[in-house]
Amino acid sequence: MSEPLDDPVWSALGGPHARFALSLGRARRYPADVSLFAALAAPDPAALADLAAIVSVEDAVALAGPAGAPTAGARSSRSR
Numbered sequence: 001m002s003e004p005l006d007d008p009v010w011s012a013l014g015g016p017h018a019r020f021a022l023s024l025g026r027a028r029r030y031p032a033d034v035s036l037f038a039a040l041a042a043p044d045p046a047a048l049a050d051l052a053a054i055v056s057v058e059d060a061v062a063l064a065g066p067a068g069a070p071t072a073g074a075r076s077s078r079s080r
Contacts, residue, residue, distance in 0.1 A: 007065040010039035027051035029061055036062040 004011035013021040013028035022029050027050035029038035038061040040047040055061055 007039060009037045009064040010041070013039065022054045024054050025050035027054060029054055032056075032059045036060055037064050039063065039065045 004015070010028060013023065013030070017030070020030055020034055022031060026041035026044075026047035027038065029051065030036070038051060038055070040051060040063065051061070
């Protein structure tokens with residue numbers, strides 16, 4: 001069992017900051033006007049697809065947590 005401080009952004013968005021969370025499947029993020037932080041349940045294609053669905057082209061996110069580096073196919077920015 002992981003501890004909240006092992007992945008503070010994931011834990012906060014699933015707990016005390018849940019009212020701020022934009023969540024889909026295996027991805028959570030703060031609204032763009034609150035914070036850049038986002039977190040994944042695991043660095044896998046499904047979680048990255050969930051994150052992509054809740055991040056608009058105009059937004060930027062900073063991934064936080066111990067899940068590791070995103071898998072192949074992840075991009076740091078999108079083409080407009």
